[in-house]
Amino acid sequence: MKRDLQGRFVPVSTVGEKVEAFLPSPLPPDPPIDWTPELRGKFDKALLALGRLDSVSVLLPETSLFIYTYIRKEAVLSSQIEGTQSSLSDLLLFELEQQPGVPMDDVQEVSNYVTALNHGLARLEEGFPLSLRLIREMHNELLSKGRGSEKQPGEFRRSQNWIGGTRPGNAIFVPPSPENVQECMGALELFLHDQPAHTPTLLKAALAHVQFETIHPFLDGNGRLGRLLITLLLCADKVLKAPMLYLSLYFKTHRQRYYDLLNEIRQTGDWEAWLDFFADAVIETATQAVDTVQRLLALAETDRRRIQELGRISGSVQVTHHAMMERPIASPVWLRDKTGLSLTTIGTSLERLEGLGIVKELTGQKRNRLYAYTQYISIMNQGTEL
Numbered sequence: 001m002k003r004d005l006q007g008r009f010v011p012v013s014t015v016g017e018k019v020e021a022f023l024p025s026p027l028p029p030d031p032p033i034d035w036t037p038e039l040r041g042k043f044d045k046a047l048l049a050l051g052r053l054d055s056v057s058v059l060l061p062e063t064s065l066f067i068y069t070y071i072r073k074e075a076v077l078s079s080q081i082e083g084t085q086s087s088l089s090d091l092l093l094f095e096l097e098q099q100p101g102v103p104m105d106d107v108q109e110v111s112n113y114v115t116a117l118n119h120g121l122a123r124l125e126e127g128f129p130l131s132l133r134l135i136r137e138m139h140n141e142l143l144s145k146g147r148g149s150e151k152q153p154g155e156f157r158r159s160q161n162w163i164g165g166t167r168p169g170n171a172i173f174v175p176p177s178p179e180n181v182q183e184c185m186g187a188l189e190l191f192l193h194d195q196p197a198h199t200p201t202l203l204k205a206a207l208a209h210v211q212f213e214t215i216h217p218f219l220d221g222n223g224r225l226g227r228l229l230i231t232l233l234l235c236a237d238k239v240l241k242a243p244m245l246y247l248s249l250y251f252k253t254h255r256q257r258y259y260d261l262l263n264e265i266r267q268t269g270d271w272e273a274w275l276d277f278f279a280d281a282v283i284e285t286a287t288q289a290v291d292t293v294q295r296l297l298a299l300a301e302t303d304r305r306r307i308q309e310l311g312r313i314s315g316s317v318q319v320t321h322h323a324m325m326e327r328p329i330a331s332p333v334w335l336r337d338k339t340g341l342s343l344t345t346i347g348t349s350l351e352r353l354e355g356l357g358i359v360k361e362l363t364g365q366k367r368n369r370l371y372a373y374t375q376y377i378s379i380m381n382q383g384t385e386l
């Protein structure tokens with residue numbers, strides 16, 4: 001559905017140039033969303049896919065083990081959109097204080113993303129609302145260490161920014177001036193808190209993401225934070241009990257269409273086209289996530305049966321294997337601390353797991369060895385390869 005311009009242009013002077021900054025109208029869209037049977041059908045399908053994802057993550061005890069690596073997979077993907085060259089294994093090695101195969105700044109960036117997401121989830125758990133304060137706190141975590149630290153972590157921008165182009169004059173888009181950021185974000189916060197009217201969560205997440213990117217409230221990290229916001233909203237409103245839905249891979253795969261849609265909504269007011277894309281993203285991503293969980297569970301089950309056949313020693317090998325489902329790259333010391341088994345027993349268990357081809361030693365050294373649950377990592381890795 002076509003609407004008028006979704007805001008107004010305000011002349012601003014920046015970096016010696018006069019340009020038109022865009023001041024978006026507050027959400028929700030006016031006139032309201034046109035729920036054609038096709039769009040309604042797609043949203044119903046998206047909600048169904050989310051429900052399935054939520055039920056596998058809640059009903060199966062083992063899925064809680066996957067979350068650790070799953071969040072890290074998202075961090076890798078979301079940071080890759082930004083141009084960071086770090087893999088899931090690099091991040092897991094970094095967290096074990098081992099040297100990853102890529103520049104430290106890159107992996108630090110991915111690690112910050114994990115910290116930001118976990119911070120947001122922990123605050124929600126405490127009962128803190130999804131508010132501007134929480135968004136700024138997460139931004140602080142996202143940029144506080146490494147490359148972004150000079151880009152005002154945790155603070156809304158105090159200068160004019162622009163998207164695309166080398167200067168404001170040839171930019172694709174100039175977001176609102178810094179004087180208007182607080183007001184725009186205040187309106188977005190009201191919308192998130194269902195004022196003046198309730199908006200169903202999935203629709204809210206879709207609309208808020210675009211509005212957040214249009215306001216571009218920070219100097220850097222707007223893409224990553226805007227993507228985090230989607231998952232956080234779904235968790236805050238209990239659509240998902242575990243943070244299992246991440247659209248980064250879909251946005252990365254359909255990047256041009258994603259950017260075009262963000263741009264076009266402002267001009268044409270065609271929110272429905274964006275909602276259609278967003279629902280497709282949710283359906284595909286949630287379905288893939290269920291598939292990943294099922295493949296991981298099947299792998300774990302097959303490996304457990306093989307371990308069973310080891311006979312008398314199998315008990316401690318099972319315990320070690322179980323711990324490696326939480327950390328698919330682990331050191332013997334971490335496994336000892338996690339399981340309470342002795343280092344000697346862990347060593348023997350890892351040898352047996354290696355013998356079965358389930359784990360692989362990574363360092364080739366006699367000391368400070370590291371073990372990877374290779375097939376598990378390769379299932380998780382799908383889509384993250386550079």
Ligand SMILES: Nc1ncnc2c1ncn2[C@@H]1O[C@H](COP(=O)(O)OP(=O)(O)OP(=O)(O)O)[C@@H](O)[C@H]1O
Nearest residue numbers: 081082163173213214220221222223224259262263
């Ligand atoms: N034309 C546009 N209008 C509004 N937002 C846009 C437009 N093009 C891109 N964006 C958004 O801006 C984000 C990039 O902003 P920024 O560089 O601040 O974020 P980032 O997290 O550092 O980078 P990235 O999103 O590439 O990981 C994109 O991910 C997208 O969400």
